[in-house]
Amino acid sequence: AQSVSQHNHHVILSEAASLELGCNYSYGGTVNLFWYVQYPGQHLQLLLKYFSGDPLVKGIKGFEAEFIKSKFSFNLRKPSVQWSDTAEYFCAVKVYNNNDMRFGAGTRLTVKP
């Protein structure tokens, strides 16, 4: 079945540690890829997106993600996390010419001060 997989359910890091959250999808064809973040008590916000071109995209707050087409992956990275990055992170895929966007189950990130 077509799906979006986020393999890490809960990640716990100390401040200044590096972060990489995995995202894999199983949709064929052209896709648009997104990462959303949901801070505690807040609504979902767009972190970054990939449509085409340079597979390394930069988003807000120092986050970046790399699209590897051969691996159907779009992993999120940040070199040095802060306590304020504590949130839930969702990977999302929109298939070209399809009128919906599918989300992964989310990864909860806890950053210890």
Added chain:
Amino acid sequence: KAGVTQTPRYLIKTRGQQVTLSCSPISGHRSVSWYQQTPGQGLQFLFEYFSETQRNKGNFPGRFSGRQFSNSRSEMNVSTLELGDSALYLCASSLAVPGLEGYTFGSGTRLTVV
């Protein structure tokens, strides 16, 4: 500009009842999508509306339905509520093609079924 507005914020219903949730998209946005968010399941796609037409539907039973009005406001209805329907229901709007430029989400309606 105003964001996506969902009402009510919280609802408590009993099994067997029905409920209607409302979503007002950002002005100018014509596409409205609905998601169900539960712990461990993430966001599950319910349906998407554009110009009062349902263009796509997720894998939910027929108890879940929706509609969109000419002003792009949307409602979703759940009939014969079950305990498993307890969740945060999110509405997201975009200009035309859903999510092409990224969704704008509302804060959600938290539904508790007892």
